[in-house]
Amino acid sequence: MITTTGLTKVYRSGGREVTALDGVDLHVREGEVYGVIGQSGAGKSTLIRCLNLLERPTSGTVTVAGQDLTALGGRGLRAGAALRAARSHIGMVFQHFNLLSSRTVQDNVELPLEILKVGRGDRARKALELLDLVGLADKATAYPAQLSGGQKQRVGIARALAGDPKVLLSDEATSALDPETTRSILQLLRDLNRQLGLTVVLITHEMDVVKTICDSAALMKGGRVVEQGTVAELLATPGSELARELFPVGGEPSAEDRTVVDVTFHGAAATRPVISELARTYNVDISILGAAMDTVGGKQVGRMRIELPGRFEDNVVPIGFLREQGLQVDVVGEDTVPATAAPLRKEGAQ
Numbered sequence: 001m002i003t004t005t006g007l008t009k010v011y012r013s014g015g016r017e018v019t020a021l022d023g024v025d026l027h028v029r030e031g032e033v034y035g036v037i038g039q040s041g042a043g044k045s046t047l048i049r050c051l052n053l054l055e056r057p058t059s060g061t062v063t064v065a066g067q068d069l070t071a072l073g074g075r076g077l078r079a080g081a082a083l084r085a086a087r088s089h090i091g092m093v094f095q096h097f098n099l100l101s102s103r104t105v106q107d108n109v110e111l112p113l114e115i116l117k118v119g120r121g122d123r124a125r126k127a128l129e130l131l132d133l134v135g136l137a138d139k140a141t142a143y144p145a146q147l148s149g150g151q152k153q154r155v156g157i158a159r160a161l162a163g164d165p166k167v168l169l170s171d172e173a174t175s176a177l178d179p180e181t182t183r184s185i186l187q188l189l190r191d192l193n194r195q196l197g198l199t200v201v202l203i204t205h206e207m208d209v210v211k212t213i214c215d216s217a218a219l220m221k222g223g224r225v226v227e228q229g230t231v232a233e234l235l236a237t238p239g240s241e242l243a244r245e246l247f248p249v250g251g252e253p254s255a256e257d258r259t260v261v262d263v264t265f266h267g268a269a270a271t272r273p274v275i276s277e278l279a280r281t282y283n284v285d286i287s288i289l290g291a292a293m294d295t296v297g298g299k300q301v302g303r304m305r306i307e308l309p310g311r312f313e314d315n316v317v318p319i320g321f322l323r324e325q326g327l328q329v330d331v332v333g334e335d336t337v338p339a340t341a342a343p344l345r346k347e348g349a350q
């Protein structure tokens, strides 16, 4: 649904240059909720503003729903008609809501439709339908000042949906809200994603947000995307920083001559008693140093840090066994992947 290639943005101000985006290749699939994470200044807002060309990239391309937006003319508010039309299919939700205080809730939602020159009757019908969708049917005539933060954000979301977008972009939409309101707004975004088949790209600095609703995620550092993929892919990537952040499991080795291994379970492997099978098959004493279970992107995932007696070289076979069961196995403190030795099997074992 969204592809960027070599997306670069250099800001020039006062004779200084800031490279906010440095060759970003992003791939967002249709119908997914895609999270962008990164520290302050990593370039997240710049990236999302380039996706609808609110910010014109210095170089690179942005393709949304098969259309190359960077090829369409115009800059900023003077954007050409073609770009304006393409943009109306991309909704945007802001951290501080950006509602007009002098307009009622309904008139705020109608605003993008006025700009698209939709007639009065159709505008009103659409706005009321959207307010119903976001659970604010009874607030149409209220003013923003009369709403809670969560309600304001629901208006912001209804307004973003006015142009029937295929894509919804959200820049820290929940970071001004309390935890409970955050959960209800995330749930709303998830419901809209499912009901309308809407593709959602959201920026957040909270791992919990990613865990709760994202199918895929990207990690940004210094203007670059350093990791991206579905949550399952990230969890299956050795050494993935996002996976480690999603599943922090602590635990220190008890002695020098021990091998510490992080095992990630997802899919069918999560429901089989693999660790006890390993202990029985190879007659090893396994200590569990730490473990976490959670639902990520609607799927049950777990990670466990275990300790095996002996050094890494002594444990090539048990580690091979775990990998053969379809588990992601990261040996803590070892950069090299051990040669996958065929695990020794007991007679009659499957």
Ligand SMILES: Nc1ncnc2c1ncn2[C@@H]1O[C@H](COP(=O)(O)OP(=O)(O)OP(=O)(O)O)[C@@H](O)[C@H]1O
Residues within 6 Å of the ligand: 011, 012, 013, 018, 019, 020, 038, 039, 040, 041, 042, 043, 044, 045, 046, 047, 205
């Ligand atoms: N209009 C601008 N002019 C000059 N520099 C800018 C401009 N906008 C952003 N920058 C710089 O670009 C870099 C990336 O900024 P950006 O706002 O994209 O970061 P961010 O990841 O969204 O951070 P945060 O989490 O704090 O919102 C920063 O170094 C920032 O100072």
Ligand SMILES: [Mg+2]
Residues within 6 Å of the ligand: 044, 045, 046
């Ligand atoms: Mg930002």
